[in-house]
Amino acid sequence: EAGVAQSPRYKIIEKRQSVAFWCNPISGHATLYWYQQILGQGPKLLIQFQNNGVVDDSQLPKDRFSAERLKGVDSTLKIQPAKLEDSAVYLCASSLNPRGGASWTYNEQFFGPGTRLTVL
């Protein structure tokens, strides 16, 4: 079974520039998550999709961050314009179904390798 794919793996940009990350979840996984992980910290949820609908985007800085999952499969996360404090690893994860499933095991998240963003 193929894992969660992310690209690019690394990105270096200057502040005020724009950047986009792409994620392809595991086939059949209804739920997709984007996390921001700053060095030395645990992942912080930015946005959670259930199919192509947004479940939770309460911690997404909406003035500069946006995300979409138009067809309920792959997803893009965009930052425009980037700030120095956006330097982090952006992780994408997917799970079968965190709610409504018959078993709590459905909420196990499988993570991609992440995209390391450096803003200069």
Place this chain on the structure above:
Amino acid sequence: KNQVEQSPQSLIILEGKNCTLQCNYTVSPFSNLRWYKQDTGRGPVSLTIMTFSENTKSNGRYTATLDADTKQSSLHITASQLSDSASYICVVSERYSSASKIIFGSGTRLSIRP
């Protein structure tokens, strides 16, 4: 406020030694607790998962314990290997509701020295 706190923040041990990592949480209502291993430059990978009714769960040299009464969990690593060098993250999920949350700890950075 739902929180997950891990200790120690970092740990260095010699190869072959055992170690125990701690996780305390205040998440309620509780659904399950997972331990993830995150190698440098990679995404987290699940090691164990436990619900409130489970006290212990093993995965090879990794053994997780859960005390739902005191809201504490530990991850014990036996006979450590160099490949165990990684961050270990405790993740607690709320019981399913209309707005379930998954809360991540900050992780423990473990370094194994030869």
